Amino acid sequence: MAQTAQTAWWTQPAALGDQPHYLSIRDHIVRRIESGDLPAGAKLPSERQLQTGTGIARGTIREALFQLEAEGLIYRRDRSGWYISPPPIVYDPTRWAGFMTYVSEQGRTPTTTTLSAELAGAPQAAAEVFGIEVGAPLYTLRRRRSIDGRAVLVEDIRVSPSLAPGLLKHPLDGSLTQILKREYGISVARNRVDMWPCALTKAEAAALAAKPGTPGLLIVRTSFDAQGRIVEYDREYWRHDAMHIHVDISVPPVA
Amino acid sequence: MAQTAQTAWWTQPAALGDQPHYLSIRDHIVRRIESGDLPAGAKLPSERQLQTGTGIARGTIREALFQLEAEGLIYRRDRSGWYISPPPIVYDPTRWAGFMTYVSEQGRTPTTTTLSAELAGAPQAAAEVFGIEVGAPLYTLRRRRSIDGRAVLVEDIRVSPSLAPGLLKHPLDGSLTQILKREYGISVARNRVDMWPCALTKAEAAALAAKPGTPGLLIVRTSFDAQGRIVEYDREYWRHDAMHIHVDISVPPVA
DNA sequence: GAGTGGTCTAGACCACCTT
DNA sequence: AGGTGGTCTAGACCACTCA
Structure with a gap:
């Protein structure tokens, strides 16, 4: 006898016009x-x-x-x-702040869950970026990040074991960039970012409790240190409604 | 008696597994x-x-x-x-090249059609950006841009008439930035860009021969000159499959 | 175990693009 | 005018989540 609504949730088709x-x-x-x-x-x-x-x-x-x-x-x-949907997070690929930082700055609460962390063979795309053989070992990190308890992205991060030996021994739920800096003295000098709208496939969707095919945004970031070595290669699958990209750039002095 | 295929386009459900x-x-x-x-x-x-x-x-x-x-x-x-879908165009919000330039650079053929050009009252969003009253006059340009004949975006550009008097007398199918520079001596010193996934609404969809609700990408660009005056305020509605964002940034020397 | 969304069928009619 | 996608109905069963 639960109070099942007999009445319509809206009074009547509510609208009009000749629209569907x-x-x-x-x-x-x-x-x-x-x-x-x-x-x-x-x-x-x-x-x-x-x-x-x-x-x-x-x-x-x-x-x-x-x-x-x-x-x-x-x-x-x-x-x-x-x-x-909650309001989107503003993300600036030009800044060097990580997820935890800019989510906090915007008065929201970030969370990270490490889904897996292992030394795994490089897939095609990663191998090309690192300039190594397909199947060569890379630290591989899969994490889920949430904002105010809502899972908004899953990411795959690859780091070369020669650059950061023993990386997986450190706590991985915070900022990876921080660990690389503090523990290995490696800092990022250059960032290459690619982004495009996509649809979440089975694996990513499952990690976000979304249906496969849900609209998403794919962000691929490759960061380098001052010597041009690859620091991180990161693929982030976002729910498309969770973010908003903002860039503010001044023209180079002369050029 | 047109040769209507009686046979299936694919031999059989083709796949298997337990997927839908x-x-x-x-x-x-x-x-x-x-x-x-x-x-x-x-x-x-x-x-x-x-x-x-x-x-x-x-x-x-x-x-x-x-x-x-x-x-x-x-x-x-x-x-x-x-x-x-044809392959996407790579767009770099960091660069100062316009649509015509970067589409050509990528071996594709850009086209622009001016849908309307008039002096019109500022809507809410534009008024806020320019810091003027809602309804105050702004040059308002609506253009459709295509790549290899496929309409990929519609844009609304607003320019202050006090900055570029008589703007509409010039040919508007090319680069607006070029006109502002050549005819008015105005050049861009700073660019503010916002982007987010969206759905095309009736008006934009119609201009792109798309169905309303088609996934899209909205890019809002505000450019300023060296004095901080607003040069252009531009809203671009893209078909989501037509572009790919690429940014490459070096860390500032010190910070 | 009840209820939710996810998948699927088999129709129908319409608005619009195309030729 | 014929064909296309767009909208809509009225069912059905399933896989899964949640309490």
């Missing part, structure tokens, strides 16, 4: 979000609940939800439900 | 792309054609197509069909 139903539903939910009715992190009613009393097919409801997901307004936890 | 059908279909198409069978720009068979002989519902076929779209491998022209 799913967009009207979208608009309605957006209004609920903007009104503060649904704060960040809140869970939406279930898809079937959203249908009740409306005569709308579940597929249509889902269409609206997918639209909102693409816009970055909501996200889903696989087979759990739909939630309102 | 739509992913098997996806995998099959990926293989066709990788094999060179479907070159960039090629049109896929119609959704109904992809069904023939397979016993698979159209919705499932579409699921596979959406997946490939999210991955950036294919794109659609609204109500026309699905096409193989």
Whole structure:
């Protein structure tokens, strides 16, 4: 006898115009979000609940939800439900601060979980970057990072064992850059960053409790020291709604 | 009696494993792309054609197509069909080259179409950036840019009329930065760039012959001259599969 | 174990692009 | 005018999460 809503979650198709139903539903939910009715992190009613009393097919409801997901307004936890997305973190690839730092600076709480840490054979892409044979050993770190408890990215980091022998003996849940500096005296002099929109594949999606195919952002960072040696090679898979890139650059004096 | 294929486009569900059908279909198409069978720009068979002989519902076929779209491998022209995406353009927000320049440098052919050019009232966002009243006049330029004939972005540019009086009299299909420099002696000393994944809304989607909701990338650029005056305020809506961001930065000497 | 989203079918009609 | 994708319905069953 749980108080199952018999009444529609929205009064009536709510919108009008000649736009498709799913967009009207979208608009309605957006209004609920903007009104503060649904704060960040809140869970939406279930898809079937959203249908009740409306005569709308579940597929249509889902269409609206997918639209909102693409816009970055909501996200889903696989087979759990739909939630309102928190505001994105601003990320500046030009700065040298790590994840822990800039998330904290923005008044949010960062967390890191190390999923695996091992000496593993280099895959194709990593081998090319390091200029070594495919299968040659590299420290390989897989970590999940969260903001305010929400998993937002998984990353694979590769470090050459000749550069930082015994790396895995150190605590790996904090800033790797810090460890390399403090324990090995290695600091970064140059950063190469590539980013592009992607879809999360099975492995990354699973680590983020997302569905495979969820829109994401892939960031590949290669950092070098003053001698041009590779310090880290890092691939980060982000939920696409979790970040916002900001760069501020002054023109070089002459050039 | 057109030679309508009675046979399935793929021999059989092609894949296996315990993954969902739509992913098997996806995998099959990926293989066709990788094999060179479907070159960039090629049109896929119609959704109904992809069904023939397979016993698979159209919705499932579409699921596979959406997946490939999210991955950036294919794109659609609204109500026309699905096409193989060409490789992305590499964009470096750190460099001062404009669209025409870096697209050409990469061996591709850039095109620009001016959709509208007028003196219009500033909307909220622009007014804040320029520090003027909402509704105050700004030169407003809407352009569509294409690569090898494929529309990849639409942009809204705002320029202060006090900075560049008579701007609209010049040819606007080339580099605006060049015009500002050559005709008004204004050059850019600082660039502020913000980017985030988004979904194309009705207006932008229409200009790109895309469906509203198509994944996109929004780039907002504000450029300043040496005196700190705003030179351009530019909002670019990109098809998400059309670009790839690349930044290469050296650490400042001391800090 | 109840409830959630994930997958899938088999239709239908429409708006629009293409020729 | 014919064909395309876009929207929508009304079911069904499954895998998984969560309490």
